[in-house]
Amino acid sequence: MSQSVADLPAHIHTLHILNKTAEHPRAAQCLATLATADTVLLIENAVLSASEVATAAPCPVFMLAADARARGLIAKPGVGTEATGTTQQIGYEQMVQLSALATRIISW
Amino acid sequence: MSQSVADLPAHIHTLHILNKTAEHPRAAQCLATLATADTVLLIENAVLSASEVATAAPCPVFMLAADARARGLIAKPGVGTEATGTTQQIGYEQMVQLSALATRIISW
Amino acid sequence: MTVLIVIDQAPYGRWSGREGLDMAFSLAAFDQSCALLFSGAGVNWLRTGQQPDGLGQKSVARNLGAAAIFGVEALYADAQACHRYSLEGDAIINGVTLIAPDQAFMTGFEKVTFAG
Amino acid sequence: MTVLIVIDQAPYGRWSGREGLDMAFSLAAFDQSCALLFSGAGVNWLRTGQQPDGLGQKSVARNLGAAAIFGVEALYADAQACHRYSLEGDAIINGVTLIAPDQAFMTGFEKVTFAG
Amino acid sequence: MTDISLQTYTLVITGAPYSSQAPQTALDFARAAVAAGHQINRVFLYGDGVHIASVLICPPSDEPHWPRLWSDFLAEHQIPAVACVSSALRRGLIDKAEQQRYELSAHNIRAPFEIAGLGEWVEAGTCSKIIYFHSGA
């Protein structure tokens, strides 16, 4: 599986793992708690709300490439599609790296 | 179990059975499809959104008494509590009657 | 006398959307009149270019494109939801009718059914 | 070093709220520092006068009232959600602290956990 | 009082016990329907609803045993109940025939539930009023 090389943050206070689309009440709860030192990782159905989340988030937002591909969101190097915005696609290896870098992890 | 005697509609085009609170996207979908000849029956967690639904609905709204009691929404004859609004509480027997009267039933 | 099966869950994250499709194709297989409505996040079933093999799932976009051949009478999609999810132009498969899933639309169906 | 267990599902319609309570009481039983946050429709766990026996379920309102005795350090509730669900005055059990579940509030907990 | 003609119902349950309230609401509805003289010609389990038919579910003794209550009700009123085969196989709900066919170590379906295809649901729609009991939120 090809994936763009992502620049991971050097430090993450809270890694927010979101797996629900933006209509879901818990997605709104998640957005209300984000800080600039945090990172959001969109997985499963949440990749479909990448542009909404990226617009609202004060911090870096990543999405799992496998979930994006499955749902027809194609990564273009540098720029995202209209649906993905500028959210970088990463693999499970980078998901592990994000979780290792994070002081705290919240699965929404 | 005591329950107030409810006046059921003489005819129902569509009986909408809603079991999700108003935050849930499907509750909003339900509200968008209501007609004056319809009836809404709130069951399970949806009883908690009785006043929101009753305000938005152009048709009669009922709720299951057992679900309301479980969640601490007490029926007062004639008037509802603040949380239940004016929604009448009915038993499973009346739920059956509503379903028999309805030409169409949608479980949301 | 048409049954409308409504799918409001995005693909692959949960199974109920797939189970709704199974219901529609079963109705069609038994010569019952049926149509599909994709609403809310469910419209994402209609996106072109889905490659769910990486998740061990099969793409149904091709099946949906051939829904008429299988006997499903129409594919409807909530226009507002399509806009929200940037499902426009090439991004949406052919043969989908955009509608507003309001009272006027819903009243035309004998039954309206969710899979879960 | 406190674990915050968050319950955002209304009582009795689904089991995940109950499973969140079980997590909190387990932490407390093992002398781990924990608190409960009720948000969204989850605030309805805090209503007085619940009688779920008709649904074959046990009321936990009494347990929640005694949460401090069991070792749960605090019961927090989303103030806006309480307002939406008319949980004011006598309608809400004693001992609940109303808060806004924003970044400032959440940052005080070592872990933030949902049951499902 | 409105005059109500006798109905023939099919109940479809898609929510699991001890996860959703759907099987409980459906059972209360079914009891009231039978008490009022209506007929229930079939109960169909779909999706997560197939778990109602598990004979291995073992709730705490102070909680209602929903699968057993459902079984008893179905047996008492001789109402056929089927679990959708594709839902059942994916969720580990197995009868003797499937156990042999797939060489599994056990079967776990509770009588009088049986396993059948979606065709039973299609047929039910042509000759009865269907009511769905989904998982709430």
Next chain:
Amino acid sequence: MTDISLQTYTLVITGAPYSSQAPQTALDFARAAVAAGHQINRVFLYGDGVHIASVLICPPSDEPHWPRLWSDFLAEHQIPAVACVSSALRRGLIDKAEQQRYELSAHNIRAPFEIAGLGEWVEAGTCSKIIYFHSGA
């Protein structure tokens, strides 16, 4: 490249296979974590997640067999995996001991999964980084 220290993880899965994507995402994460040299000291199944441990799940042959893939992964890396006992009993996920205790007709837990109490989860929280895999929407 950021320097990443080796971690000890506990994975908690609360979503069922063939109903949610949670077990799949968790397995992909687990494989990547082990490949990167991290340790997974325990997998804990809670709520609907206990169904991953069913030995009777039988998906169509052209779909991945998530319970078997999980079992194989756990066995290969000798990672202990437990299902919460109260979740398991309510959902019909039974081992030999529970079968005898409750006089049930069968057991259906798949090796190497075992049944244990929430105390295991509490303990995991004190000595590892916990990541939850819930049902999505």
